[in-house]
Amino acid sequence: MxxxxxxxxxxxxxxxxxxxxxxxxxxxxxxxxxxxxxxxxxxxxxxxxxxxxxxxxxxxxxxxxxxxxxxxxxxxxxxxxxxxxxxxxxxxxxxxxxxxxxxxxxxxxxxxxxxxxxxxxxxxxxxxxxxxxxxxxxxxxxxxxxxxxxxxxxxxxxxxxxxxxxxxxxxxxxxxxxxxxxxxxxxxxxxxxDIRSAEMIKYASNAFLATKISFINEIANICEKVGADVTRVAEGMGYDRRIGNSFLQAGIGYGGSCFPKDTQALIQIAGNVDYEFKLLKSVVEVNNDQRFNIIRKLEMALGTLSNKRIAIWGLAFKPNTDDIRDAPAIEIIQELIKLGAVVNAYDPIATSNFQKELNHESIVWCDSALEAAKDSDALCLLTEWSEFAEINLHELAAHMNRSILIDGRNVYEPEKVKEASFIYYSVGRPHAANISDTYTEAMS
Missing domain, CATH: 3.40.50.720 (NAD(P)-binding Rossmann-like Domain)
Known part of the structure; x- marks a missing residue:
């Protein structure tokens, strides 16, 4: 044809x-x-x-x-x-x-x-x-x-x-x-x-997947407070064929060109016919706030972020793409700059695109993961690129000023991070509880 x-x-x-x-x-x-x-x-x-x-x-x-x-x-x-x-x-x-x-x-x-x-x-x-x-x-x-x-x-x-x-x-x-x-x-x-149903199927599919992401992130936030492990919770949920295991990975929320745009569009479509899509509005609200857990955990670990050097690994909204549209890294880095931090930023593919979106004198653009980590007070992993998962954690710790790792995508096994003497905070896993106390004890 x-x-x-x-x-x-x-x-x-x-x-x-x-x-x-x-x-x-x-x-x-x-x-x-x-x-x-x-x-x-x-x-x-x-x-x-x-x-x-x-x-x-x-x-x-x-x-x-x-x-x-x-x-x-x-x-x-x-x-x-x-x-x-x-x-x-x-x-x-x-x-x-x-x-x-x-x-x-x-x-x-x-x-x-x-x-x-x-x-x-x-x-x-x-x-x-x-x-x-x-x-x-x-x-x-x-x-x-x-x-x-x-x-x-x-x-x-x-x-x-x-x-x-x-x-x-x-x-x-x-x-x-x-x-x-x-x-x-x-x-x-x-x-x-029919054509109208086909048009709606696309929006409904993306809205449902976005809902699963926000749901598991809310569960993760509760897990952190009650001492449960969201990865095990999600695993147990996923075996239920009515639920499935896809899009149940807790993290810092969705981004990209589809979910943010399509959820907002569906809310507006509903509003145009005098229907308030309360559930989807909450999904968007949860997602927008979830990325700022990175900031909150940094503040728990370091107190003030003014004049702190924060390494950021991952600028694209997901791995294997250079797309930075609505990537969580944008708002996270903007907030870090607002709070007075210096940012060492690195992404395997998306750096040039990110520079077009956000460029500031407080951002240092790095050519490798270890260069970004050098002399940093904390490291935040925002995109689960495979090269980050494969890094030598002992070598990483030696490059940093302080061994504080905020894992926004639950990439690392807690035991391996502990072996490398990191103060470690992930998403919805019990070992991350009371990080401020842990940090105070480690520094004393």
Whole structure:
């Protein structure tokens, strides 16, 4: 099948490459000339394991190309996939300007019957608006469908080629049949529904996963007070098939391009129909506060943070990506600077992106984990990169001014940290209790 993908962000680029990988002819379109030039030169604007190799492989097979010419791309294709961004507006609603522009551009380029597929995350009813925009500018026949994505940054290729399920929302059997055929090699779990339900499934899925994260973080906070171990609690919960063990890892909360944006958007969608989504509002509130537990634990360990040197390991919102959108590190570092600390910051991949978001004279940008730890009064692990988990803890302690480790992702085994003589605080595990007393005793 000949396919045009409009938008080369995470969703558009990964989807386009993967559709080429399974044998389709794919043209990826983007208005950003620099991005298209980069892709045509073999460079990739985002970090995603395995993506660069797949792009080159499918370009060599002449199944994948990149252009800024949407008119030419649409005219050559049977299916057009809209995968542009829907960033949040100040009130939490999804900004649909890019969606509307894509719909208009497609409408002006249509030269025959097309299937228009929306893969962007959009509020319920958006596909009807897309249909109205296109219908107002062309007499050519077309069909509209919603096929939401469920990929995760860092494992996006695997999630696209081996999905849990494919959701197809459309209005007629013929379009459903074409879309089923397109996805048939990926999974047998293909669910067809109406378009509005497909739009809602995406928001509901992300909101539920965000709820699991905030729930286990609340449980972790209670565990710290009662002496229970949240990792064992989550393990015991996860064996229940009704619950499952995914997204039950306690930490400093979610970030990234999806969960924060989609939870706020769903709250606003509910508000637009006079429904207050109390549960989801609490999920967001819990998540926003959870990251500041890092600050509270630092203050328990050190007292004032003024003139203290704090090492930060991990700037991306999760490992295996350079995405820093709504990463907990942003607010944590901002608060540390506000409290007078000096920050030694390090991330294996995301440093350059983070510098564009937050750059301050109190931040020292480091080229390695041990460089960041050198002469620090405390170390905070915010992103669970594998290189942090594999560090030699005895060597790490020797680099630091004080052996204080705040593990925001429960990466380390308490026994091993204790062997290296660290004062250790993790999330929801009983050994972390009374850290201030422990620290006072250790320093006396």
């Amino acid at each position: 000949k396919i045009t993908v409009v938008g080369t962000g995470y969703v558009g680029l990964v989807s386009g490459v993967c559709f080429a990988e399974i044998g389709n002819e794919v043209i990826c379109v983007d208005q950003q000339i620099e991005k298209v030039q980069m892709l045509n030169q073999g460079e990739v604007p985002i970090y995603e394991p395995g993506l660069k190799e797949l792009i080159q492989q499918n370009k060599n097979l002449q199944r994948l190309s990149f252009t800024t010419d949407i008119r030419n791309a649409v005219s050559q294709s049977e299916m057009i996939i809209i995968a542009v961004g829907t960033p949040s507006l100040p009130n939490g609603e999804a900004n649909l300007d890019y969606i509307r522009q894509a719909a208009l551009d497609i409408a002006l380029a249509i030269n025959g019957k097309k299937i228009i597929v929306t893969k962007s995350t959009v509020p319920v009813g958006t596909n009807e608006e897309i249909k109205s925009i296109i219908r107002a500018h062309t007499d050519h026949p077309f069909e509209i469908a919603s096929v939401p994505e469920f990929l995760r940054e860092g494992t996006a290729i695997k999630d696209t080629l081996y999905p849990d399920r494919i959701i197809i929302g459309c209005e007629d059997e013929e379009t459903a049949s074409v879309l089923k055929s397109l996805h048939a090699s990926l999974t047998n779990n293909i669910i067809t529904t």
